[in-house]
Amino acid sequence: MLPIQILLLAFFAIAIMKVFKRNYTGDLSLWAALFWVLFWVLGGLVVIQPDLTSSLAKLFGVGRGADVVVYLALAGLFFMVFRLMVKIEKLEREITKVVRDKTLK
Amino acid sequence: MAPLVSDMVLVIIPAYNEEKKIGRVIRGLFEQGLEDIVVVDDGSTDQTAAQARKLGVKVLRHEINRGQGAALETGSAYARRIGADVVIHFDGDDQFNPEDIPKAISFMERKNLDVVFGSRFLDRRSQIPWLKRKIILPFSRWINFVFTGCLLSDAHNGFRIFSQKALKMIHITHDRMAHNTEIVRQVKKFHLRYEEFPVEVKYHTYGQGVGGGLMILKDLIIGLFTRLI
Ligand SMILES: Nc1nc2c(ncn2[C@@H]2O[C@H](COP(=O)(O)OP(=O)(O)OP(=O)(O)O)[C@@H](O)[C@H]2O)c(=O)[nH]1
Numbered sequence: 001m002l003p004i005q006i007l008l009l010a011f012f013a014i015a016i017m018k019v020f021k022r023n024y025t026g027d028l029s030l031w032a033a034l035f036w037v038l039f040w041v042l043g044g045l046v047v048i049q050p051d052l053t054s055s056l057a058k059l060f061g062v063g064r065g066a067d068v069v070v071y072l073a074l075a076g077l078f079f080m081v082f083r084l085m086v087k088i089e090k091l092e093r094e095i096t097k098v099v100r101d102k103t104l105k
Numbered sequence: 106m107a108p109l110v111s112d113m114v115l116v117i118i119p120a121y122n123e124e125k126k127i128g129r130v131i132r133g134l135f136e137q138g139l140e141d142i143v144v145v146d147d148g149s150t151d152q153t154a155a156q157a158r159k160l161g162v163k164v165l166r167h168e169i170n171r172g173q174g175a176a177l178e179t180g181s182a183y184a185r186r187i188g189a190d191v192v193i194h195f196d197g198d199d200q201f202n203p204e205d206i207p208k209a210i211s212f213m214e215r216k217n218l219d220v221v222f223g224s225r226f227l228d229r230r231s232q233i234p235w236l237k238r239k240i241i242l243p244f245s246r247w248i249n250f251v252f253t254g255c256l257l258s259d260a261h262n263g264f265r266i267f268s269q270k271a272l273k274m275i276h277i278t279h280d281r282m283a284h285n286t287e288i289v290r291q292v293k294k295f296h297l298r299y300e301e302f303p304v305e306v307k308y309h310t311y312g313q314g315v316g317g318g319l320m321i322l323k324d325l326i327i328g329l330f331t332r333l334i
């Protein structure tokens with residue numbers, strides 16, 4: 001195993017632990033937690049067995065394994081940005097509620 | 106026909122940094138015999154609240170700026186609490202003509218409506234800037250249609266009147282300008298009886314441009330998902 005593989009695996013393991021913890025404390029819903037665990041486990045599989053991406057590439061009809069990873073990463077990033085925007089919107093509404101309650105008190 | 110004496114007609118004025126105009130707006134309302142007025146000062150950094158208080162109207166102040174939708178909902182919460190019978194949304198930037206209010210109220214009573222939406226496109230009084238008249242508002246109209254199923258002649262007008270029934274049902278959750286679309290959507294959802302009514306909109310300065318319109322679209326789309334994720 002290459003050092004980079006070990007490093008990445010360690011990083012993913014920590015990420016999974018964090019997911020569990022955040023689910024336990026109630027910051028992350030069960031579905032969201034499952035999504036992230038799956039996400040990091042798949043990431044781990046790709047790190048251990050990079051050829052997997054080539055099979056995936058064939059499956060999707062994309063040229064190279066590395067390309068598939070980039071595409072998936074981009075999609076993942078979009079998804080995360082979007083979630084962040086929704087989250088921010090929720091926070092804004094909570095702030096408004098606090099401000100309003102104070103105004104009307 | 107004037108509103109029944111026993112009815113409390115409350116005017117809600119959302120205002121953000123309108124110290125120069127708010128006084129004129131309030132005096133204009135007084136001239137129409139409207140005495141129940143609440144100014145929601147949305148964290149203004151100028152003397153908006155002081156100017157309004159000087160004229161003896163109720164002032165509710167947000168400690169920080171939360172946007173026009175947020176200010177209107179604060180006004181609505183206050184209106185529900187004091188048991189207002191009719192509520193009017195009226196911009197604090199002196200663009201509306203207070204003389205339109207009595208006319209709109211009698212229209213509402215005659216037609217037995219729950220909601221009246223002001224429209225600047227139903228008569229020829231308003232001198233609307235070209236970009237707004239030809240591009241922004243026509244485009245917004247169709248966007249609103251997609252989101253609400255109502256095709257109003259005026260996509261975004263801060264002049265609205267609500268019956269007590271409508272006041273109790275409609276709750277604004279969009280803090281910024283997308284509340285306009287949200288209100289129309291709820292009117293449709295709750296099967297409230299509504300109609301548009303011609304109102305004058307004067308243009309001293311510009312107000313919302315294309316950027317504002319795109320911002321509303323973004324808010325609407327994000328809003329769709331705040332319940333899902
Ligand atoms: N409460 C509150 N009111 C605001 C805010 N921004 C604008 N307003 C008020 O909303 C009213 C209308 O705002 P405008 O910027 O003129 O928007 P508009 O009327 O849709 O656009 P125009 O047709 O160009 O005038 C005014 O009374 C402003 O004081 C805000 O952040 N909070």
Ligand SMILES: [Mg+2]
Pocket residue numbers: 196198200312
């Ligand atoms: Mg305006």
